[in-house]
Amino acid sequence: MRILVTGGAGFIGSHVADACLARGHDVLVLDDLSGGRRENVPDGARFVTLDIRDGDAVAREVAAFRPDAISHQAAQVSVSVSTREPQRDAQVNVAGTLHLLEAAVQSGVSRFVFASTGGAIYGELPAPERGEIGRPPRPLSPYACSKLAVEGYLGYYRHAHGLDATVLRYANVYGPRQDPHGEAGVVAIFTQRLLAGQALQVNARQALGDEGCIRDYVFVADVVEANVRALEGRIAEPMVNVGTGVETTTRDLATRLARAIGVTPTLGHGPRRAGDVERSVLAPWSGLGAPVTLDAGLADTVSWFRARSPGAGAD
Numbered sequence: 001m002r003i004l005v006t007g008g009a010g011f012i013g014s015h016v017a018d019a020c021l022a023r024g025h026d027v028l029v030l031d032d033l034s035g036g037r038r039e040n041v042p043d044g045a046r047f048v049t050l051d052i053r054d055g056d057a058v059a060r061e062v063a064a065f066r067p068d069a070i071s072h073q074a075a076q077v078s079v080s081v082s083t084r085e086p087q088r089d090a091q092v093n094v095a096g097t098l099h100l101l102e103a104a105v106q107s108g109v110s111r112f113v114f115a116s117t118g119g120a121i122y123g124e125l126p127a128p129e130r131g132e133i134g135r136p137p138r139p140l141s142p143y144a145c146s147k148l149a150v151e152g153y154l155g156y157y158r159h160a161h162g163l164d165a166t167v168l169r170y171a172n173v174y175g176p177r178q179d180p181h182g183e184a185g186v187v188a189i190f191t192q193r194l195l196a197g198q199a200l201q202v203n204a205r206q207a208l209g210d211e212g213c214i215r216d217y218v219f220v221a222d223v224v225e226a227n228v229r230a231l232e233g234r235i236a237e238p239m240v241n242v243g244t245g246v247e248t249t250t251r252d253l254a255t256r257l258a259r260a261i262g263v264t265p266t267l268g269h270g271p272r273r274a275g276d277v278e279r280s281v282l283a284p285w286s287g288l289g290a291p292v293t294l295d296a297g298l299a300d301t302v303s304w305f306r307a308r309s310p311g312a313g314a315d
């Protein structure tokens with residue numbers, strides 16, 4: 001198959017591109033490198049630097065490559081940026097996605113896989129509830145609103161144009177190549193800081209000094225598996241959750257990571273962050289089988305960061 005991966009210079013998209021190549025597909029990556037890195041794009045993939053807000057450029061590249069399927073990972077990915085700049089969030093996440101969808105229809109692309117967010121779309125989930133497909137969404141940030149808007153548009157494109165669209169609602173994804181310098185991606189941030197001997201900050205769930213927010217951390221390999229299956233037409237459902245159903249507090253995460261690295265963490269505390277929900281846990285799609293456990297995923301992630309840290313001599 002010919003597969004177009006947007007955001008393929010980023011964390012998840014580059015792993016999707018790797019997996020598609022490994023399965024013998026022809027891959028084109030489109031990315032504006034605003035958050036991703038050129039070196040994340042696998043050698044076997046074609047690469048074009050492109051901002052999906054540029055509709056003409058998107059139409060041109062899609063028409064030239066004529067993909068069978070599109071894996072749409074490119075996005076304004078930060079919840080907190082979306083609260084400060086909701087217009088920019090919508091321009092990338094809604095208008096940019098519509099450029100791709102229009103180009104897909106024009107070029108006869110049959111399948112579209114969308115990276116949505118179970119972590120943000122369900123809103124606050126009081127224990128013991130879990131985010132279930134079919135539960136009314138309660139977006140509490142502009143980022144969640146823009147992802148939900150695209151889910152709505154996909155219903156239209158399915159109905160009006162017969163586009164075979166799959167929505168993957170990810171939980172909190174972690175793993176090798178995640179950017180440790182952003183405002184999100186707590187596993188990458190904590191791993192980098194622990195390896196550098198620095199203190200960690202646990203942002204409050206409710207009050208300063210508590211154990212932090214509750215999240216469902218899913219390893220990137222499970223997210224890639226869901227993407228590949230969807231791209232190859234092996235997920236019948238139009239929308240699935242990609243998570244583990246396991247809840248972990250930020251403090252618990254810090255403790256597990258420190259154990260994986262073999263250090264004692266120094267924990268500081270920060271206030272609540274704008275747009276963050278307190279508790280987010282998904283009811284995972286059962287079709288993927290048993291997810292990678294948190295400790296196994298953290299061990300892999302630590303190995304990758306360790307191999308890249310100057311102290312290990314691999315940089």
Ligand SMILES: NC(=O)c1ccc[n+]([C@@H]2O[C@H](COP(=O)([O-])OP(=O)(O)OC[C@H]3O[C@@H](n4cnc5c(N)ncnc54)[C@H](O)[C@@H]3O)[C@@H](O)[C@H]2O)c1
Pocket residue numbers: 006007008009010011012013030031032033034035036037050051052053072073074075076077092096115116117118119170171172173174179
């Ligand atoms: N990481 C998570 O926990 C998580 C959770 C839920 C959903 N998602 C979604 O998964 C997708 C991938 O996220 P990620 O964690 O790999 O983030 P990432 O920042 O590593 O990757 C996003 C990529 O999109 C590119 N990009 C951003 N704006 C662009 C634009 N205007 N034009 C072209 N390219 C652009 C960036 O350069 C980057 O390479 C995103 O759609 C994100 O919203 C991620």
